[in-house]
Amino acid sequence: MNGQYGDSTRSVKAAASQHVPGQPVASPPVPVSAYHLSADESQPMDTYGRSSNPTWRQLESALAELEGATSALSFGSGMAAITSVLRVIVKPGMTLVVPADGYYQVRLYATEYLAPLGVTVREVSAADMCAAAESADVVVAETPVNPTLDVVDLHALGIICRSRGATLVVDNTAPTPLGQQPLSLGADLVVASATKALSGHSDLLAGYVASCHAEVMAAVERERLLAGAILGPFEAWLALRSLGSAGLRFERQCHNALAMALMLRDHPAVRAVRYPGLPEDPAHAVACAQMRRFGGLVSFELADAAAVHRLVERSALVVSATSFGGLHTSVDRRARWGDPVADGFVRMSLGIEDTDDLIADITAALA
Ligand SMILES: Cc1ncc(COP(=O)(O)O)c(C=O)c1O
Structure with missing residues (x-):
């Protein structure tokens, strides 16, 4: 679908509800903490509001569609999404590259929380990302970098990361998936704040992770369940509603x-x-x-x-x-x-x- 339609068509279709006669065209939010349980305990089902929510599912499938990912996971903020990915993929002893000229709280998290755990954190500007990737295990790139708006060559960075088995995470907040699709350029994971242009009304915080790596996404989902940095159902609904425009x-x-x-x-x-x-x-x-x-x-x-x-x-x-x-x-x-x-x-x-x-x-x- 991505190649076939223009951006407005893509966002309208991604946010649309299923065509079911008699059901609302615009999906209502589903605020819920607990679900009725089946007596058949082996049956997969929604059980608790921190592990699943129908409104998340709709938002996540829209985000995955827009990013060209096989799945997406929503979070309570962009930082919740980014730090969840870092907790899952960065291990003590690894070298992590973060943007020196990008969103400052990402490098603060890396230096304040990951460095003391034995992670080597390197703060690198957009211009030096490719060189720094040569000796990294995980690279977080942001492009265009906020606020200087320099650009990282994602295709070149992806080739370097792949050649040495490093994981490339791209913060796609500023360009949104309507401006740039990092997964198609070589990124392993996209992280983003949906607080910005994607929801676009300055009235909610949200974040997401999108990827085609099923195993990493399962680990990130597990981390979200255990750490609990989930998106409220009403915010999920507002974000979904905003995606259409x-x-x-x-x-x-x-x-x-x-x-x-x-x-x-x-x-x-x-x-x-x-x-x-x-x-x-x-x-x-x-x-x-x-x-x-x-x-x-x-x-x-x-x-x-x-x-x-x-x-x-x-x-x-x-x-x-x-x-x-x-x-x-x-x-x-x-x-x-x-x-x-x-x-x-x-x-x-x-x-x-x-x-x-x-x-x-x-x-x-x-x-
Ligand atoms: C590029 C970028 N990434 C991540 C974030 C964090 O997003 P949030 O405020 O939704 O946690 C921001 C916030 O300004 C940002 O500009």
């Missing part, structure tokens, strides 16, 4: 991002811009080879922190918020959180507003 929203977000990057590139108040969709961006060639769309994030640099605060004050459309991928265009001054970037560095998440309105608003706010 993901293609449409993401298309507009990507369109707005390119228009914004082009405007910022030529604006005198802007010192530098990164967007993989800009033809002159250093990552453009690799991005073209592996991304279907370039995403809704644009990074740029203003003179200092005060210039970023002025931009937010003067804009009538932009909100100041961390997180990204929502309906509203938002900006986040990343140095605030300790990212190794300049004080005036801004990560802008493009929303679904009309492109002309956004460009006029930001142009005026920067003047």
